[in-house]
Amino acid sequence: MLIKCPGCGIDVLEDQLFCGNCGYEMLATILCPGCAKKVPEKKEFCKFCGVNVKLELQLSKERSQAKKEEAAENIKSVAKGVGRAAVVVGSKVWGCLSILMVVLFGIGVLAFVFLLSR
Ligand SMILES: [Zn+2]
Numbered sequence: 431m432l433i434k435c436p437g438c439g440i441d442v443l444e445d446q447l448f449c450g451n452c453g454y455e456m457l458a459t460i461l462c463p464g465c466a467k468k469v470p471e472k473k474e475f476c477k478f479c480g481v482n483v484k485l486e487l488q489l490s491k492e493r494s495q496a497k498k499e500e501a502a503e504n505i506k507s508v509a510k511g512v513g514r515a516a517v518v519v520g521s522k523v524w525g526c527l528s529i530l531m532v533v534l535f536g537i538g539v540l541a542f543v544f545l546l547s548r
């Protein structure tokens with residue numbers, strides 16, 4: 431089958447990779463998701479395994495997109511968990527410190543009273 435070269439307009443064979451006249455790349459090739467062989471980008475179906483290349487590529491794109499979103503969500507939830515844990519630990523530390531302050535203050539007052547009473 432002959433198709434027109436988009437570069438110069440002459441008729442070239444459909445399966446030719448480059449136009450013989452102007453060197454235009456006629457068939458950009460991609461790897462078939464089904465059999466990993468080089469297939470023309472323009473063709474919808476792989477001539478080796480019959481897989482719908484465009485559909486498969488679209489699906490795999492969507493799948494990787496979904497995976498990326500899922501990973502981002504996981505990172506977010508982990509970050510949230512870490513943040514919450516930090517808040518809990520922080521409040522515990524502050525609780526311990528305030529108890530310590532109260533105890534130290536009490537000891538100080540007791541010592542002061544003890545010194546006065548002598
Ligand atoms: Zn050409």
Ligand SMILES: [Zn+2]
Nearest residue numbers: 462465476479
């Ligand atoms: Zn294939």
